Amino acid sequence: MKTFFLSFPRLNISLTVPIEIIADIQAAFLYSISPDTNPPPRHEYVIESTSNGFNFLKDSQLTGQFGSCLDLICRLEEDIENTLIRTIGDWVGFHAGVVMIGDTTCVIPGNPNTGKTTTTFNLVEMGHIFLCEEVTPVDPETFLVYPYPQVLTLEGTYAEKYRSLYPVQNGELKILDSQMARYRPYAVGSDPVPLKIILMPAYDTSQKPGIEELTPDRVFTELLGYCFPPNGDDEHLFDSVIRICEAAEIFRLRTNSLQSMRGLLNELFGPNPEPYEPLNP
Amino acid sequence: MFYKRFGQVKVKKVGKNTALYVSKQKGIHVLNETALFIWETLQEPFTFDELLYMLSEVFDGDSAKMKEDLDEILDLFLRYDLVYTET
Numbered sequence: 001m002k003t004f005f006l007s008f009p010r011l012n013i014s015l016t017v018p019i020e021i022i023a024d025i026q027a028a029f030l031y032s033i034s035p036d037t038n039p040p041p042r043h044e045y046v047i048e049s050t051s052n053g054f055n056f057l058k059d060s061q062l063t064g065q066f067g068s069c070l071d072l073i074c075r076l077e078e079d080i081e082n083t084l085i086r087t088i089g090d091w092v093g094f095h096a097g098v099v100m101i102g103d104t105t106c107v108i109p110g111n112p113n114t115g116k117t118t119t120t121f122n123l124v125e126m127g128h129i130f131l132c133e134e135v136t137p138v139d140p141e142t143f144l145v146y147p148y149p150q151v152l153t154l155e156g157t158y159a160e161k162y163r164s165l166y167p168v169q170n171g172e173l174k175i176l177d178s179q180m181a182r183y184r185p186y187a188v189g190s191d192p193v194p195l196k197i198i199l200m201p202a203y204d205t206s207q208k209p210g211i212e213e214l215t216p217d218r219v220f221t222e223l224l225g226y227c228f229p230p231n232g233d234d235e236h237l238f239d240s241v242i243r244i245c246e247a248a249e250i251f252r253l254r255t256n257s258l259q260s261m262r263g264l265l266n267e268l269f270g271p272n273p274e275p276y277e278p279l280n281p
Numbered sequence: 282m283f284y285k286r287f288g289q290v291k292v293k294k295v296g297k298n299t300a301l302y303v304s305k306q307k308g309i310h311v312l313n314e315t316a317l318f319i320w321e322t323l324q325e326p327f328t329f330d331e332l333l334y335m336l337s338e339v340f341d342g343d344s345a346k347m348k349e350d351l352d353e354i355l356d357l358f359l360r361y362d363l364v365y366t367e368t
Contacts, residue, residue: 216296217311224309234307235291242295 005041006080007034009137009146011087013080014041018049021069028073031149031188043083047072070176077150081135084148085228088137092240093228097152098132098145099123100189101269104196105145107136107248109226115201115255117152121162121183122265125170130185131193135228140240143247144192152183159183161258198223198250199268201261209260211268212252216245283326283367284355290363303362310361315340316354323364329355 003016006029017025025047026033048055053067056075063079066072085093096109097120106123110116117133124130130149137146159173159181171185200219223241230237251268255261291302293309300311301320312320315336322335333351337344358364 217298217300220295220300221309221311233304234309235302235304238293238300238302238309242293242300246296 004029005034005037006032007036008032008080008084008148009088009091011043011080011084012039012041013043013045013083015045015047015076017047018054020049021047021054021072024069024073027184028077028151030184031147031190042087045076045079047076074153077134081150084135084137086231088231090140090232090236090240091146092138092140092230092237092244094136094138094223095134095226095228096132096136097134098130098136100129100131100193101197103193105131105193106197106199106269107138107145107195108199108201109136109223110201111226113203115203115253115261117154118158118203118258119199119201119253119261119265121152121154122261123269124183124185124187125166125168126262126265126269127170128269129187129189130171131189138195138240138244139192140243142192143195143244145195146192147189149185149188152185154181154183155179156181158258165258166262195244195248198244198248199253200251201253201255203255203261205256207254207256209256209264210254211264212254214250214252216242216250219250220245283328284323284332284358284364285326285367286320286323286364287362301361301363306362308361310357310363315350316357319351319354319358320363326367 001016001018002022003014006013006015043059046057054072055062056064056072064075066075094107094109096107097116098105098107099120108116108119131145132148133150133152135148156175156178159175171183173181173183175181223245227237253264255264289304293300293302295311298311299317300309302309318339319332322332333348336347336351
């Protein structure tokens with residue numbers, strides 16, 4: 001067995017796993033594994049090998065049984081996300097991906113199947129540094145976005161199509177089947193970065209592609225819908241989202257194809273930076 | 282029948298617009314221009330007809346549509362506990 005210490009914003013976890021899945025765990029949580037054991041972990045996760053697969057115990061309680069390592073990792077990611085959302089306190093947790101655009105961030109919120117993860121993926125592949133996936137913690141007082149750089153999960157068919165059109169150069173893309181592909185970016189931010197842009201993707205094959213600038217009043221209630229339930233009172237969440245809306249530049253990205261997304265992202269963020277050269281590809 | 286504001290409603294600015302927050306409902310409502318006018322007018326209690334008259338003094342447009350809009354806005358205000366009625 002090996003114990004990893006995982007570090008997230010306001011949350012530390014210890015994760016003890018059997019030897020045979022060490023490599024998978026390292027790949028899945030690479031950017032969260034910390035050599036530092038202080039502060040002590042708030043939760044202890046233990047994975048046990050069984051004859052049928054794996055048992056997942058959280059703080060000594062059996063939380064789930066899984067037949068495959070991938071199912072286990074997906075469940076671990078989900079559990080960590082839910083735990084993180086509860087521990088970020090009075091920060092806002094957006095259901096969003098984030099990339100760094102220079103020394104600021106572009107937050108990409110959205111419901112499933114709107115193009116949130118594919119937008120994040122494309123921006124990383126265009127050379128921008130990855131910061132968050134699925135959960136985006138934002139401090140509404142400082143407008144700092146805290147890193148939560150988890151592996152991106154894409155549809156396998158999308159990943160296949162992408163790979164037929166463009167080289168995958170800024171991360172490791174593994175296509176597991178037509179349903180699922182996993183993408184681990186090489187360049188990841190490790191410090192909080194100020195929020196500047198909120199980009200709301202809207203994918204629809206029948207629409208005309210374009211970029212629309214949005215005002216806070218037009219976007220406020222929609223953006224609230226992309227927030228995880230608050231830990232404190234709702235009024236604090238509303239005030240925080242109002243502050244964030246008023247401080248950010250907000251755009252809707254209407255796309256109808258992979259190519260149109262790529263074109264509009266280029267239009268919005270200018271020419272690509274140089275591709276990231278991984279040290280250990 | 283007079284329309285009156287509930288006291289616990291909080292007014293918040295969202296960019297150039299205004300939203301109303303009702304803590305017991307855990308809800309917030311961004312107002313359009315007409316709804317904001319009605320809300321601000323209801324600093325004092327008014328009847329439907331009085332509100333409609335004031336609305337027609339300020340906004341241009343088809344009177345039947347204006348009546349329909351006012352009816353809809355007051356309906357929403359009542360549903361979300363922003364106002365109540367008193368006879």
